[in-house]
């Protein structure tokens with residue numbers, strides 16, 4: 514039983530050596546599983562694992578991106594909102610002096626657009642952080 518020729522397989526019921534092609538044991542009559550039937554089940558689980566892992570991974574990779582992007586947008590938005598008043602002040606003081614000079618072109622005030630952009634960036638950033646936190650908790 515220990516030294517088996519490669520062209521024979523052990524009967525799972527009585528342990529007697531049988532030809533690989535035998536479906537039934539020549540000694541006890543029990544069923545012998547064919548060798549080539551035993552090998553294929555090893556590869557399908559690999560495919561199943563791949564199919565299982567693929568749909569799960571996108572959300573788990575997405576949430577850190579959403580969190581980082583959202584936090585960046587919130588920082589940029591707050592920075593825009595913080596800078597907008599001083600931009601408004603400097604443009605206003607420049608234009609006040611400008612009115613005394615007939616050759617000076619008054620500057621347009623970008624602080625309104627900066628405030629609007631800042632508010633929009635903070636809102637989008639908060640939404641991204643909330644979505645990222647939700648994906649993380651799943």
Ligand SMILES: [Zn+2]
Nearest residue numbers: 524527538541
């Ligand atoms: Zn047998």
